[in-house]
Amino acid sequence: MAFHDWGKELSNRLQAEWMMLAALSIVAAATVFAGLPLWQVALGWFFLAGVVLAGGRDRPRPPVAETARQPRERDLLGEVPSTLDALDVPALVLDREANILFQNDASSRTFGSLPTGAHISARLRSPAVLDMIRETLATGRPNQIEHAERLPSQQVYLVRIAPVDLPAEGQGKRLFLLAFRDISELRRLDRMRSDFVANASHELRTPLASLRGFIETLQGPAKSDPKAQERFLSIMLDQSTRMSRLLDDLLSLSRLELRANVAPEGKVDLVSLLSHVRDSLSPLAGDLGVSINLYLPPGPVEVAGERDELVQVFENLVENACKYGQEGKAVDVFLSAAEAGPLEVTVADYGPGIPSEHLPRLTERFYRVSVEDSRSKKGTGLGLAIVKHILTRHRARLIVASEVGKGSRFTVRF
Structure with missing residues (x-):
């Protein structure tokens, strides 16, 4: 044992046996006063103290020795703590x-x-x-x-x-x-994956069941009924179109996830892009009785991005505003490019609005505020999930504000 370790061990024993040593000292003092020679008292004290210290090694230590033992336990760990x-x-x-x-x-x-x-x-x-x-x-x-x-x-x-x-x-x-x-994130991803597969299967099962039923009807009872055939074929076309939209959205999500960490390198003029979005959606807005109004700066406003993906973002937001805010008869698009503040594009409708409890989950895959309303408007439940993924790649955020009875505002902040 090294001298340092021997000294530490002796110190620990002295702390553990101090009460016994104190008692020996009192007895020694009493014997000196009684007339016993000092050298005999000292010799006896050292002998008994040695016996106490040697024998105390195997005796249970009192609680006070716990603090003295803890550094020893830590010493046994060696370099483990720093590792x-x-x-x-x-x-x-x-x-x-x-x-x-x-x-x-x-x-x-x-x-x-x-x-x-x-x-x-x-x-x-x-x-x-x-x-x-x-x-x-x-x-x-x-x-x-x-x-x-x-x-x-x-x-x-x-x-x-x-x-x-x-x-x-x-x-x-x-x-x-x-x-x-x-492993919280792994479990969350597992739940998302299983929910995604379950929801995708459910969304595909419904149109497939409809197609199969109409095909069997056309092969059987409606085999010689031209009017029924025309009506059923029209419904089958709608169902197949719905499946095509769903598969296109699923492929878009898959591509976006693969490129999520790759920032776009090009430049996009938001003024011309928003004008293009309005022109492409004007026929739909006209059929719904909704006007699309743009409020844009006079000059170009550029951001780093990929044009096709940003077109998909704003077409989705404006189309949703036209469909679900149809009651308000107008959709306003604002482009704010002030030097002192962030660059923002806001799509506002004046329809029924969205209850606050639904807002945090709007960008989840297949999440719908109203399933029947979404399907009647030919929604897939993936549009806002795609928007979120595209904006994440563009280092942008989607901010949603809505008030029931007054409409909704979807803001893209770059």
Whole structure:
């Protein structure tokens, strides 16, 4: 044992046995006053003190010695603390009794500061996780389990515990590493993927069922009925067109996701682009009895972007405003390009508006405020999801404001 370690061990024993040593000193003082020679008293005191310090190694230490023992436990970890602090994964080091010996920085940020020496059950209340820890402490085999934290927010962790055998200087002492890997985003993506497949299947199943039913009717009862054939063929065309629109939107979403991290390099004049959008949607607006009004600056206003994708964004927003805000009879498009503020394009309608509880979910795939209303207006439920993906690629935001009975405003902020 090095001299430094020997001195530290002696200091720890002195702290642990101070009450016994104090009692010996009192007895020694009493014997001196009783007339016993000082050298005999000193010799006896040192002998008994040596016996106390040597024998105290195997006796249970009083609670006061806990603070003296904790640095020793930390010394046994060696370079482990600095290594764990470099990880972005919350990690705790436990002893054989599941007491916390060390907590890395990521764990402090996630769970707050935990007192050294506290039992892990003081922080983790999950019976499944505590059972897993107890099993590993008993068997020495690694374990892992999925654990969800609902407060202060929904988080899902893959909790893993594994034994750590310290090197020779740790005298074979076994500790346990408890780590938390955040898989919340993976679970969210899994739910989105499953919801997407379920919704896409549902959206395709309805027109396919209609087509199959009409085909069977045309092959059977309506085989010789020209009027029924004409009516059914018209409906079949509408259903096939609906499926075509849905598949086109799905392909658009897939392409956008592949290019989400690639910023566009070209320049687009929003003044001419918005004029083009109005001209292309004028026939639809005329059929609905809606006028599209543009409020644009006199000169060109350029942004970094891809023209076809931005045309798709504003055609979608203006078309939605015409269809769902038809009652207001007008759709206004404002282009704000003030030097002091952000560049914004706002599409405003004066229809029935959207209830506030629906606003946060409008850009979700297949989310509809009213399913029947959307289908009657030939919507696929993917338009605003496409808009969101395009604007994300263009480093822009979609801001939605609406008031029931007064209309809606969709603002694109570059």
